[in-house]
Amino acid sequence: MCGIVGYIGKQQAQSILLDGLSRLEYRGYDSAGIAIMENGQISLSKAKGRLKNLMDRVADAPLSGCIGIGHTRWATHGEPSDINAHPHTDMKSGIAIVHNGIIENHDELRAMLQAKGCVFVSQTDTEVIAHLISTMYYKGDMVRTLYKVQAMLEGSYALGVLNSDEPDTLYCMRKDSPLVVGLGEGEQFIASDIPALIAHTREVELLEDKEIAVLKGDSICIYDLFGNVRPLNPIHVDWDVEAAEKGGYAHFMLKEIHEEPGALKKTFSAHVDVEKMELRPDAFPITAEEAQSLTGLTIVACGTAYHAGVVGKYVIEKLARIPVTVDVASEFRYRDPIMGAGDLFMAISQSGETADTLAAMREAGRLGAKVMALTNVVGSSIAREAGKNVMYTYAGPEIAVASTKAYITQVEVMIMIAVDLAVKRGKMTAEEAKAFLTEMANIPDSAEKLMACESDVQRFSSHYYDRKHVFYIGRGIDNALAMEASLKLKEVSYIMSEAYAAGELKHGTIALIEEGTLVCALLTQEHLADKTLSNVREVRSRGARTMIVCPESLREKAAREADELWVFPDCRSELTALLAIIPVQLLAYYMAVSRGCDVDKPRNLAKSVTVE
Secondary structure (H helix, E strand, C coil): CCCEEEECCEEEEEEEEHHHHHHHHHHCCCCCEEEEEEECCEEEEEECCHHHHHHHHHHHHHCCCCEEEEECCCCEEECCCCCCCCCCEEECCCCCEEEECCCCCHHHHHHHHHHHHCCCCCCHHHHHHHHHEEEEEECCCCCHHHHHHHHHHHEEEEEEEECCCCCCCCCEEEEEEEEEECCCCEEEEEEEHHHHHCCCCHHHHHEECEEEEEEEECCCEEEEECCCEEECCCCCCCCCHHHCCCCCCCCCCCHHHHHHHHHHHHHHHHEEEEEEEEEEECCCCCCCCHHHHCCCCCEEEEEEHHHHHHHHHHHHHHHHHEEEEEEEEEHHHHCCCCCCCEEEEEECCCCCCHHHHHHHHHHHHHHCCCCEEEECCCCCCHHHHHHHHHCCCCCEEEECCCHHHHHHHHHHHHHHHHHHHHHHCCCCCCCHHHHHHHHCHHHHHHHHHHHHHHHHHHHHHHHHCCCCEEEECCCCCHHHHHHHHHHHHHHHHHCEEEEEEHHHHHHHHHHCCCCEEEEECCCCHHHHHHHHHHHHHHHHHCEEEEEEEHHHHHHHHHHHHCEEEEECCCCCCHCHHHHHHHHHHHHHHHHHHHHHCCCCCCCCCCCCCCCC
């Protein structure tokens, strides 16, 4: 959701801010704006709609100055408009701020400020903060002011702040919303996410909750929540700039699908000693004693990460014989969960900043459960809260809103966790685990070969992109795959799609099937193939057009019932999810392209959902 950038240094800020905002477009937004200070005067430029509208505006009326803040807004309070776009200022335009998050007590603060004579021009909760800073301002002590304001704010925030009284200083602070500081030579940066910074610096400082950072061109000072200056602890980002570029692909989503074989290989080798073909001893934060005493595992996540958790449930239960519950993070803490000492809780989040998942994780910890986390982002909020119990995928930066390579590596790690637990619980011998991992090591090559189906998917999509409804069906792991395939299609192509357990068709769903309805069957589990094919026959006899994704071993059987067939190389049933997902990701992409959709930035969606 909302993107923040900030710059202070010797260069003109405008181009740096606009470049940073362009690298944050994947977060989702509906308006954009910048504020730049020169000689103690703050100037703003804001525009509803895409960033190009703002770029066109400042091309005609550029803003000059070497210190500034920028923002892409995803509306929460007040409709998308020039007025509601950030940055916001106080009445004298002496304070300018950009904000990511939600201020929950903004109504009470607005009433208090209006009683003091403040006049509001927008409908946003953010403008409250600008007036509050101005009202509470201790002349010459901005840090003291921000601590006072911080104590009055309820909710989440990441803030970038300009003060016309201090034309050589940029301030920022955060609580429950991501914000990173970039360290440069004679220049400093702030941003919501690392891709906005890597063209300028790979040294970043991660702010903790309620910390305040004071940036000058040649220095950074960070105050902890107690008001004490703390030492800097920068981390080095090893992403190449090219990792956040399209690299000749039409869209980031397509590039990231093609990066999946490499992401699978990198994630595998990070957790497995490929010489010995054994899981690294420190790969997963579960001891043999803990594994043997486990009575259950709760996995909590949102969206695509939730679907990875559902695949994990099937594989962990099968291999390690542990009952697994998978819960939607936004529901978990509101249902008064039963959890305590001895229970194991796992949070999954690509960004490591998902607000609902973070809140669920904190609730599980409060209840006494052992908490661990799986994320793609080192130093993210979820990673830091999990401490030594964090596990990483190695997908690299994912820019498209619709997750692809992050999902496939999450599933890969879930499978490796299943093997680890199975060995530690005595359900799998070391020799069996080695054989399993040896076959798993071949999956990236199989995934690379599977990319050859792209032209067939593109052709198929050109004939079916005008469908109003698409249904995905499957059994077992295939039901979990159907859920993710359906989500991918609806979020990038806006086609109404649904996923159903194939055995549920007769219980109401089959009433939706009519002549020309498109049904995709995931057929990867050989022991369930005949039953799923029976369901395919049922929909086909009612006029549905059917496409089937299956392994080579089921090609002949599936071909009898398919109008379109996409086949992947044979592998163990527990590994099929890593291959079968690729054709349906490509299907979602090409259906969206055929419909003329903005594939990388679907309407109303944000990459990281950092507010409830």
